[in-house]
Amino acid sequence: MSEYLKTEKKSNILYITIDRQKQLNAINRSIMDELTEIVGSVKGLDVKAVVLTGAGEKAFVAGGDINEMKDKCASEAKEFAENSHKLIRAFRECPLPVIAAVNGYALGGGFEIALACDFIYASKNALFGFPEVKLGIIPGFGGTQLLSRVAGPNVAKELIFSGRFIKAEEAAALGIVNKVTEPEELIAETEKYIKEVAGRGPLAVGLAKQTIDKGFNLSLEEALTIEASAFSILFSTKDQKEGMKAFFEKRDPEFKGE
Numbered sequence: 728m729s730e731y732l733k734t735e736k737k738s739n740i741l742y743i744t745i746d747r748q749k750q751l752n753a754i755n756r757s758i759m760d761e762l763t764e765i766v767g768s769v770k771g772l773d774v775k776a777v778v779l780t781g782a783g784e785k786a787f788v789a790g791g792d793i794n795e796m797k798d799k800c801a802s803e804a805k806e807f808a809e810n811s812h813k814l815i816r817a818f819r820e821c822p823l824p825v826i827a828a829v830n831g832y833a834l835g836g837g838f839e840i841a842l843a844c845d846f847i848y849a850s851k852n853a854l855f856g857f858p859e860v861k862l863g864i865i866p867g868f869g870g871t872q873l874l875s876r877v878a879g880p881n882v883a884k885e886l887i888f889s890g891r892f893i894k895a896e897e898a899a900a901l902g903i904v905n906k907v908t909e910p911e912e913l914i915a916e917t918e919k920y921i922k923e924v925a926g927r928g929p930l931a932v933g934l935a936k937q938t939i940d941k942g943f944n945l946s947l948e949e950a951l952t953i954e955a956s957a958f959s960i961l962f963s964t965k966d967q968k969e970g971m972k973a974f975f976e977k978r979d980p981e982f983k984g985e
């Protein structure tokens with residue numbers, strides 16, 4: 728594994744920490760590829776959620792590695808951007824909730840990988856922005872599309888055209904961040920949420936994620952078809968029988984993910 732990626736399994740959670748603090752956790756190609764591989768292989772692990780975070784207090788990720796990008800020609804840049812999109816797909820296909828716990832700078836590619844997660848919890852000291860236009864480029868790890876989908880094209884245009892940084896509270900007001908915490912409470916608050924989800928039916932959580940993501944860009948009619956199909960699949964699981972039985976027996980369900 729890359730010296731810049733740390734993984735730890737703790738209380739039902741897989742923590743992935745980007746740890747390249749001298750460069751404010753800027754991500755290069757090998758970090759991106761390994762991150763994609765790790766997220767793509769969580770299925771076999773006995774965990775309920777994935778938390779992606781940055782080491783240290785200063786940055787989540789201060790962007791794609793500018794040093795690595797500076798001499799690329801157009802075709803190399805295209806390949807680089809397309810490769811990074813594999814990470815977005817890996818996050819989407821992961822059957823578990825993937826939460827970005829953002830501390831400090833989440834800029835450019837860092838903001839993009841946070842947006843590629845299911846949602847973002849951020850500490851008060853987090854700063855989000857797309858400074859790419861200051862470098863003469865645009866976001867290329869999916870940011871133009873992901874931010875538009877999360878906060879609307881008008882917000883995406885305002886932030887991307889200017890390269891302006893926004894604080895966690897403003898990002899929350901725009902619907903980009905789900906929760907703002909004190910810096911020292913970021914991980915504890917994220918864990919509190921995951922503890923809540925851990926008691927729910929894992930197949931239901933995974934299918935809810937897929938249904939929301941798949942349906943989001945379709946017409947309402949097409950999306951409702953996907954929902955009906957996912958809903959019906961759950962009725963052939965033991966978890967559904969257990970969940971409803973437990974309701975009438977006035978006890979907590981014991982889901983097995985079957």
Ligand SMILES: C/C=C/C(=O)SCCNC(=O)CCNC(=O)[C@H](O)C(C)(C)COP(=O)(O)OP(=O)(O)OC[C@H]1O[C@@H](n2cnc3c(N)ncnc32)[C@H](O)[C@@H]1OP(=O)(O)O
Binds near residue numbers: 750793836837865866
């Ligand atoms: C498709 C994706 C595209 C992209 O993501 S493009 C990149 C988008 N991100 C940026 O443009 C942000 C670049 N970084 C900054 O503007 C600044 O940093 C900060 C405002 C985040 C922090 O400033 P300060 O506190 O003064 O720290 P410092 O001395 O600039 O940074 C510490 C070291 O970290 C390196 N570094 C920071 N960000 C990146 C990066 N994105 N790529 C490569 N290196 C980076 C610096 O160069 C420096 O290194 P040294 O100590 O050797 O001078």
